[in-house]
Amino acid sequence: MKPNEKIKNLRELNDWSQEKMAEKMQMSKNGYARLERGESKMSLERLAQIADIFGLDIIELLTKDYERAIFLVNGQSTAEGNINYYSNNELELFSLQSEIEKLKLIITHKNELLAQKDKEIELLKKMNKQGNLSLED
Template identity: 40%
Template sequence: MKLHEKIRFIRQLKGWSQEEVANQLEMSVNGYGSIERGETDVKLSRLEKIAAIFGMELLELLGLNETTVFNLTGDHHTQFHLSHINSFSIE
């Protein structure tokens, strides 16, 4: 999974709109949308902000791949935790 796909996936997992994330990043919706579509190179400082908004460390965002599993508890507003195991659970 490419980085822009990871960013879109996490945003959707949290149930947030592109507009909500763009507002938190203090950027236009079109600008943020271009990040999710992979149409623009993203500065490290912007990636750090994206990771922070998602409630994760930058290395977690960069290291997220198909083998990473999300263990979600509560509603979609609950911060999720990443674990590297081979199961998927939603409680």
Template identity: 40%
Template sequence: MNVNEKIRFLREARGWSQEEMAERVGLSVHGYSKIERGETQLNISRLRQICEVLNYDMLELMTLGEKNVIYFQESGNNHSINIINPTSENLVSEIAQLKQTISHQAEIIEMQKAQIETLNALIASMKSA
């Protein structure tokens, strides 16, 4: 469920029409309906305002029913939110590749530990000779 769909769900759960919600947020009905349809990209301040009207935590709204990674970036007056869904195909593929790399590196570490033990034993035998 996208953030815009969650906003609609929360509005409907309160029994509010789009007109009522638009008025509470200070937008035109057309402007607010574009938010619910996902046709308008929300900035942090608008999202915060909607969450205040809905009396709902902004972070909870963005993660409601999902396991997402949320990245906030704030630079002066510019704010951006990136929501990454870990089930997206590219990320699943990248995670699989990283797991394979980790597994391979673990094997290399074990081989190096064995080599170190062998070299330590060789050094010990040379010292005793």
């Protein structure tokens, strides 16, 4: 199922009109309708906004649901595992790249928090040595 089809299904499951969905996305009804019909390309930001509205991860909107093709290797169909499974590689690659970027941002943020924590600990140690800090409750 394509992302625009998933979005339409999710909207209908929530019993929302296209107008209500357009309101939630702060865009025109016609603009939203074009997105839902697949007539307009959706930016990553729009997909993230839609995923947020439905409480989903953006990857869930991007991945196809079990749409896989089976190809035989060397034309053989033996039971020794000569069947390879291929899927829409471009979409999966894009999804994985998006997930990697998201995880990199999370790691960067956590590293910044750790560095800030270390600075605060050092400052507290210095203050404690100078007698400027009371550790009593």
